[in-house]
Amino acid sequence: MPETHLHTCTLCEAMCGLEITVEEDRVTGIRPDHEDVWSRGYICPKGAALGDLHHDPDRLRTPLVRNGSEWREATWPEAFAEVERLIRPVIEQDGVDALAAYIGNPTAHNYSLSRYAGAFVPLSGITKLYSAGTVDQWPKNVVAASMYGGMWTIPVPDIDRTSHMLILGANPAASQGSLMATPDVLGKIDAIRQRGGKVVVVDPRRTATAERADQWVPIRPGTDAALLLAMLNVLVTEERVDPQHLSRHARGIEKLPELCRAFTPEAVEQTCAISATTIRALALELSAASNAVVYGRIGTCNQEFGTLASWLVEVLNIVTGNLDRPGGSMFANPAVRSLATMRPPEFADGFTFGRYKSRVRGAPEVLGQYPVSCLAEEIAEPGEGRIRALITIAGNPAISAPDAGKLDRALPQLDCMVSLDNYVNETTRHAHVILPGASALEQAHCGDLIWGWSVRNGAHYSPAVFDLPEPRPAEWQILLTLAGIVGGQKAEEVDTDVLDDLFFTGLVDALTKVEGHVLYQRDAGEIVAATAGRGPDRMTDLLLRTGPYGEGYGKDAEGLSLERLKTFPHGVDLGPLEPRLPEVLETIDSKIDVAPSYITDDLPRLSKRLARGDDSLLLVSRRHLRSNNSWMHNVEKLVRGRDRCTLLIHPSDADSAGVTDGGRATVRSSAGAIEVAVEVSDEMMPGVVSLPHGWGHDSDQIRMQVARRYAGANNNLLAPGEMVDAPSGNAVVNGIPVQVARA
Numbered sequence: 001m002p003e004t005h006l007h008t009c010t011l012c013e014a015m016c017g018l019e020i021t022v023e024e025d026r027v028t029g030i031r032p033d034h035e036d037v038w039s040r041g042y043i044c045p046k047g048a049a050l051g052d053l054h055h056d057p058d059r060l061r062t063p064l065v066r067n068g069s070e071w072r073e074a075t076w077p078e079a080f081a082e083v084e085r086l087i088r089p090v091i092e093q094d095g096v097d098a099l100a101a102y103i104g105n106p107t108a109h110n111y112s113l114s115r116y117a118g119a120f121v122p123l124s125g126i127t128k129l130y131s132a133g134t135v136d137q138w139p140k141n142v143v144a145a146s147m148y149g150g151m152w153t154i155p156v157p158d159i160d161r162t163s164h165m166l167i168l169g170a171n172p173a174a175s176q177g178s179l180m181a182t183p184d185v186l187g188k189i190d191a192i193r194q195r196g197g198k199v200v201v202v203d204p205r206r207t208a209t210a211e212r213a214d215q216w217v218p219i220r221p222g223t224d225a226a227l228l229l230a231m232l233n234v235l236v237t238e239e240r241v242d243p244q245h246l247s248r249h250a251r252g253i254e255k256l257p258e259l260c261r262a263f264t265p266e267a268v269e270q271t272c273a274i275s276a277t278t279i280r281a282l283a284l285e286l287s288a289a290s291n292a293v294v295y296g297r298i299g300t301c302n303q304e305f306g307t308l309a310s311w312l313v314e315v316l317n318i319v320t321g322n323l324d325r326p327g328g329s330m331f332a333n334p335a336v337r338s339l340a341t342m343r344p345p346e347f348a349d350g351f352t353f354g355r356y357k358s359r360v361r362g363a364p365e366v367l368g369q370y371p372v373s374c375l376a377e378e379i380a381e382p383g384e385g386r387i388r389a390l391i392t393i394a395g396n397p398a399i400s401a402p403d404a405g406k407l408d409r410a411l412p413q414l415d416c417m418v419s420l421d422n423y424v425n426e427t428t429r430h431a432h433v434i435l436p437g438a439s440a441l442e443q444a445h446c447g448d449l450i451w452g453w454s455v456r457n458g459a460h461y462s463p464a465v466f467d468l469p470e471p472r473p474a475e476w477q478i479l480l481t482l483a484g485i486v487g488g489q490k491a492e493e494v495d496t497d498v499l500d501d502l503f504f505t506g507l508v509d510a511l512t513k514v515e516g517h518v519l520y521q522r523d524a525g526e527i528v529a530a531t532a533g534r535g536p537d538r539m540t541d542l543l544l545r546t547g548p549y550g551e552g553y554g555k556d557a558e559g560l561s562l563e564r565l566k567t568f569p570h571g572v573d574l575g576p577l578e579p580r581l582p583e584v585l586e587t588i589d590s591k592i593d594v595a596p597s598y599i600t601d602d603l604p605r606l607s608k609r610l611a612r613g614d615d616s617l618l619l620v621s622r623r624h625l626r627s628n629n630s631w632m633h634n635v636e637k638l639v640r641g642r643d644r645c646t647l648l649i650h651p652s653d654a655d656s657a658g659v660t661d662g663g664r665a666t667v668r669s670s671a672g673a674i675e676v677a678v679e680v681s682d683e684m685m686p687g688v689v690s691l692p693h694g695w696g697h698d699s700d701q702i703r704m705q706v707a708r709r710y711a712g713a714n715n716n717l718l719a720p721g722e723m724v725d726a727p728s729g730n731a732v733v734n735g736i737p738v739q740v741a742r743a
Contacts, residue, residue, distance in 0.1 A: 006033055006569050007462040009047035010109040010440045012628050013450050014176035014183040016043050017570065020051070020441070020465055027051025027441070027465075037573040038458050039183040044176060045626050045638060050440055052635045054466070058703050059422050060436035061469070071424070071434075076471060080481055080491040082433050086416035087485060090389045098388040099486065100128035100375065104395020105136065106629055111445045112438070112475035113394055113420075115536045118339040119476075119503040120393075123483035128387065130372045132395060135402065136298060138730040139306035140179060141367055145351040146596035147314055149586030151367055152341040153331065155317070156180045156453045157293040158577055159188045161327040163197035164289035166282065168224050168313070169299020169734070173208035174623045178297050181454040186212050198289075200282065202227070203299065204620055205648065205690055206683040217282070218685035220273040221618045222735030224296065225305040225606055227272045227279065228312035229263035234283035235319055236260060242287075244321035249581045252595035256315065259600055262607065271610050273685070287320050291327030299620070303734045305606055306725035311599045318594060323581075330577040331584045334451035335459035335550075335560060336543045339507075341452060343586065344368070350588050353598060353727070359385045361722070363729060371729040372397060373721030376407040379414060389416035391482060394437070396630045398427040399696055402731040403671050403721030404714055420478055423631055424703035426696070435482075437475045441465040446540050446565070459544070459560065460571035476500075476535050500534050504542075511546065518552045527553060537562060549574055602727050616737035617653060619667070621693045621715060630694040633707040645712030646679035648690040649740065654680045657740040664743035667691070669718040669736050675743045676713040689740060691715035693733070 002023045009016045017036025021029040030048045034041035063079035064071045090098050107113040145151040157180055172185035189199050189212050201210040202217045210216040235241050236257045243253060265276035286292050294316045300309040322328030354364035360377040363370050378387045398408045411430035419431040428434050445462040477496045484494035509524040511517050530553060531542050541562035544550050551559030582590050626638040633639050647665050659665045661680040666673055696714025697707035723732035
């Protein structure tokens with residue numbers, strides 16, 4: 001008999017509710033859950049592919065151990081013993097500093113990994129961390145830490161109530177909202193216009209989002225900060241700066257007129273390729289709206305001035321009085337607080353940057369990480385402090401990292417590489433041991449970090465659709481086992497229950513010492529004893545019960561616990577976003593630092609950009625609705641049809657380069673060259689070309705049959721590793737100078 005299961009899609013930030021039909025242990029259908037309180041029947045093509053991902057014959061179910069150039073299947077004890085055999089000499093000779101870990105983007109969407117990456121790092125003692133964050137959103141984290149006192153205190157557009165929305169460097173038609181979690185973004189954009197509001201999209205490409213907006217404003221890549229400063233200049237000059245209710249919660253507003261003085265619309269119009277008249281209109285319309293919000297995303301982050309652009313998004317929302325008000329930019333209040341949002345002990349007295357530098361390049365540390373492009377040289381360059389062992393967690397940096405070719409050449413030089421991953425892909429093909437995780441349907445799910453930037457408050461728990469086959473450990477157990485081995489235990493002696501208890505007890509004990517916390521001065525042993533189970537369920541129960549809607553371990557009988565949340569199979573709606581200042585602020589003086597010197601000190605670099613001039617052809621990245629991470633390219637229903645890995649180029653640039661629609665082109669940068677199919681379209685502004693990210697599956701060593709048939713080209717082979725946004729270290733993968741010629 002068919003069974004119907006309710007589950008949350010974990011493939012992007014929309015978190016849509018699904019009805020999954022299973023018959024004889026196979027998924028036979030996936031439909032939207034029309035009763036889901038969050039997504040209300042919305043679904044995109046990715047969610048319908050979860051069954052294909054679960055049943056994918058290329059997905060690993062058994063550990064693989066390298067035997068020369070071949071792989072052999074191994075039992076779990078054999079695989080962990082091999083990890084110990086390879087990693088022990090490295091630690092004995094050079095210490096744990098010879099180890100590094102790379103944490104990939106899917107970690108944030110995974111029930112086990114999202115909670116236990118935070119346990120793995122301190123229990124293992126690994127301090128050299130790299131992540132997808134320094135390609136994706138590190139400027140946002142730097143700005144949030146500097147202005148609001150928390151690196152994940154990121155406000156989001158109150159899109160359901162706004163009357164004016166200015167979108168920069170974002171295409172939610174493809175991303176479903178990034179750092180703006182909401183299903184059916186295009187429907188919400190339509191709703192803004194239907195209620196008499198206006199939507200403006202600033203982007204080098206006329207995206208599907210721009211097509212649904214009232215106005216598309218093309219912009220030269222990498223110049224968003226100059227545009228936003230000029231808009232601020234207009235507001236100051238026209239005396240439209242009116243922070244209203246924010247004045248008592250902020251400091252530094254008085255510095256803004258001087259900071260933007262030189263950035264007039266006339267001074268930046270040539271750099272941005274936007275007329276001064278248009279810039280003035282954008283600013284005045286924003287300030288005149290009854291409520292409004294500026295939203296900047298990945299295109300404003302992974303560019304030359306990503307931190308300045310991200311800061312100015314916040315500044316414009318502040319000076320127009322639209323921060324922390326309905327219809328403006330607001331702070332979510334998640335039911336389950338992510339461990340990632342808790343301030344690390346080293347920043348107890350406030351966030352600082354550049355505390356130390358990378359060994360080879362001398363890149364400054366930012367929020368505990370170096371640019372991921374540093375990883376290749378830290379492996380390849382001989383000498384004291386060289387990285388000799390690497391653990392990758394749900395990531396494929398050989399595709400996704402800038403200067404990917406350099407990393408691909410460096411990985412074989414490692415003495416030990418261990419990958420927690422479900423595929424033999426471009427990165428894991430270099431590993432010595434691959435430890436497969438669960439599919440999305442083999443584990444429960446309850447979102448945490450992503451609810452921190454949702455456009456409405458809520459919570460949802462989804463039981464696993466399929467049991468994890470014995471004797472496979474859950475991913476949290478894999479991480480704890482690796483932490484134990486790195487920490488000096490023999491593989492066969494690692495007790496994950498003991499490590500889990502150690503971490504959980506330490507977490508509870510720390511919370512009882514936080515003044516103002518619901519557990520402050522409570523007995524830690526009593527709280528631990530009152531929290532049943534173990535693993536991510538126990539962690540979720542603790543964080544639910546101590547969250548803003550929780551029962552507080554006996555303080556509110558109507559509050560949430562994991563047991564009570566499970567009684568809401570379609571989720572629980574906790575209402576629209578509400579003003580949260582000043583309680584959300586974690587700065588030393590509990591005020592917003594509107595003009596942090598660490599960020600504003602980068603303005604002279606932007607001034608030089610205005611004087612520099614630039615007539616190069618610039619490359620930007622893009623994403624498709626059917627794609628998110630590279631492993632989705634192994635699902636036939638997501639990649640079949642027309643070729644999506646194409647070079648988008650404006651007709652005038654195509655003529656100049658001698659390339660034609662449907663032909664092939666060579667694209668060259670200072671980092672490398674690739675060959676790719678050409679798609680001529682006026683959706684690109686002149687002077688800018690675009691390639692999608694995550695492709696390049698042409699290696700005969702990967703075990704992804706579908707992806708190899710639709711290989712495409714890897715645009716990160718063109719991204720120079722040394723090109724980073726200075727304050728954050730975030731990679732510059734939008735605005736890369738390139739040359740295009742007929743292949």
